[in-house]
Amino acid sequence: KNEVEQSPQNLTAQEGEFITINCSYSVGISALHWLQQHPGGGIVSLFMLSSGKKKHGRLIATINIQEKHSSLHITASHPRDSAVYICAVPRVQGAQKLVFGQGTRLTINP
Amino acid sequence: DVKVTQSSRYLVKRTGEKVFLECVQDMDHENMFWYRQDPGLGLRLIYFSYDVKMKEKGDIPEGYSVSREKKERFSLILESASTNQTSMYLCASSEQGRRMNTEAFFGQGTRLTVV
Numbered sequence: 001k002n003e004v005e006q007s008p009q010n011l012t013a014q015e016g017e018f019i020t021i022n023c024s025y026s027v028g029i030s031a032l033h034w035l036q037q038h039p040g041g042g043i044v045s046l047f048m049l050s051s052g053k054k055k056h057g058r059l060i061a062t063i064n065i066q067e068k069h070s071s072l073h074i075t076a077s078h079p080r081d082s083a084v085y086i087c088a089v090p091r092v093q094g095a096q097k098l099v100f101g102q103g104t105r106l107t108i109n110p
Numbered sequence: 111d112v113k114v115t116q117s118s119r120y121l122v123k124r125t126g127e128k129v130f131l132e133c134v135q136d137m138d139h140e141n142m143f144w145y146r147q148d149p150g151l152g153l154r155l156i157y158f159s160y161d162v163k164m165k166e167k168g169d170i171p172e173g174y175s176v177s178r179e180k181k182e183r184f185s186l187i188l189e190s191a192s193t194n195q196t197s198m199y200l201c202a203s204s205e206q207g208r209r210m211n212t213e214a215f216f217g218q219g220t221r222l223t224v225v
Binding site for chain 2: 043
């Protein structure tokens with residue numbers, strides 16, 4: 001079993017739809033990262049959270065430490081949100097080295 | 111803004127060549143990382159450096175070495191490139207956190223093809 005599991009692996013939706021991407025992990029963590037990778041390769045850090053909820057524009061990330069689960073939500077999705085979304089957790093609590101999920105490929109059609 | 115810059119976006123090298131991938135960050139971060147990304151396998155850590163001249167092997171160090179002579183620069187070296195090293199390579203940096211994690215910043219990636 002992978003230490004970090006994401007679902008779904010692929011998601012296609014229409015512009016304006018509410019999007020949810022899930023991440024479950026099996027290791028104890030101090031923080032979880034959500035990353036975005038656009039075609040071409042560069043990765044951008046969206047959120048780092050250790051409890052509760054964080055919001056940035058149309059993106060919302062939540063985490064439940066007890067259930068070892070996090071979700072990334074996108075409200076009013078737009079074609080420019082099309083990207084691969086990756087969650088990552090430290091391999092050992094408090095450490096800097098991360099272990100990554102497989103990524104969720106999101107496609108938003110106009 | 112933190113900037114992590116990788117020297118090349120695309121590289122094509124021949125089998126057996128020695129290949130250098132360079133990464134520079136401008137935020138005085140202690141930690142620097144080299145990952146490779148392959149379809150179906152996600153991001154995997156090759157090497158990690160937590161200070162100048164300090165390095166640690168990651169999950170897949172075989173066939174690679176690294177150099178960190180200056181704090182801002184972390185180089186990945188393929189001593190003798192092979193076709194199974196064709197991949198996307200990503201560099202990242204972060205501050206040295208004491209107990210909590212710190213945010214990681216990534217470069218734009220280098221797509222290496224070994225022919």
